Amino acid sequence: MDADAPIGVFDSGVGGLTVLRALTARLPDEHTIYLGDTARVPYGTRSGEVVTRYALMSARHLARHRIKLLVVACNTVSAHSLPALASALPIPVLGVIEPGAQLAAARTRGGAIAILGTPATIASGAYQRTLRRLAPLAPVIARACPLFVPLAEEGWTDGEVPRLVAERYLADLRRARVDTAVLGCTHYPLLARTIAEVLGPEVAIVDSAEAITRSVSTLLREHGLLRESGDSAARHRTLCTDVPERFRSVAERFLGRPVGEVELVDLAT
Numbered sequence: 151m152d153a154d155a156p157i158g159v160f161d162s163g164v165g166g167l168t169v170l171r172a173l174t175a176r177l178p179d180e181h182t183i184y185l186g187d188t189a190r191v192p193y194g195t196r197s198g199e200v201v202t203r204y205a206l207m208s209a210r211h212l213a214r215h216r217i218k219l220l221v222v223a224c225n226t227v228s229a230h231s232l233p234a235l236a237s238a239l240p241i242p243v244l245g246v247i248e249p250g251a252q253l254a255a256a257r258t259r260g261g262a263i264a265i266l267g268t269p270a271t272i273a274s275g276a277y278q279r280t281l282r283r284l285a286p287l288a289p290v291i292a293r294a295c296p297l298f299v300p301l302a303e304e305g306w307t308d309g310e311v312p313r314l315v316a317e318r319y320l321a322d323l324r325r326a327r328v329d330t331a332v333l334g335c336t337h338y339p340l341l342a343r344t345i346a347e348v349l350g351p352e353v354a355i356v357d358s359a360e361a362i363t364r365s366v367s368t369l370l371r372e373h374g375l376l377r378e379s380g381d382s383a384a385r386h387r388t389l390c391t392d393v394p395e396r397f398r399s400v401a402e403r404f405l406g407r408p409v410g411e412v413e414l415v416d417l418a419t
């Protein structure tokens with residue numbers, strides 16, 4: 151494997167750019183190639199079987215770009231499909247669940263841990279199982295918050311509407327001695343401020359996008375695969391499976407900078 155090869159980052163859509171943003175901030179010399187499956191988003195309301203079928207198609211497509219590592223930015227795919235992806239690809243595959251749960255286990259101070267995610271992520275029990283292993287004494291409260299995804303896509307991340315939605319999903323957690331909340335969905339970091347306001351200042355917010363960048367950096371270092379910048383700047387390619395114009399128009403909110411060219415790809419070919 152080649153240290154100069156790109157890191158592949160995959161998500162059901164545009165939300166995984168929050169992971170790419172954290173990754174490129176921590177590892178600015180790495181080439182990246184991002185694939186958002188915008189033709190089939192959202193994954194979070196689908197069955198595990200369908201999520202895995204879609205994820206395998208995207209992962210195989212990225213593997214053809216000779217990536218050195220696959221980062222599964224999508225929590226829903228990480229929850230359902232990691233074993234299938236790991237056995238289908240000849241490269242390391244990293245998901246967001248384990249790093250997010252590790253960070254939550256390190257942050258909790260004896261209270262309960264709240265997991266916020268899509269219906270499919272919560273139904274999989276993946277975060278709950280991982281936290282039982284890493285923080286066996288912490289009560290875990292899992293909460294599906296599906297409306298956060300379209301709110302983030304629309305850019306409705308502050309103000310009355312997201313506040314009311316967050317109150318509806320999360321108000322009762324204030325009475326449950328929650329001290330740590332995991333943003334277990336690529337879109338939720340955009341709503342972090344609103345979520346934090348509703349949960350209260352004593353609750354530590356864990357962003358699975360931040361958490362996975364540590365694991366990526368450790369894995370690349372251990373395998374001798376960190377790229378040295380030399381004279382050439384890092385290159386970033388962005389692919390999606392439908393409506394690249396819409397992808398480009400919402401991407402900046404997630405990435406924090408313009409995304410540049412977005413290439414349309416067909417996963418069936």
Ligand code: DGL
Pocket residue numbers: 161162163165166191192193194195223224225226227268271299334335336337
């Ligand atoms: N990327 C998904 C996740 O992190 C959220 C969007 C979707 O439902 O596909 O779970």
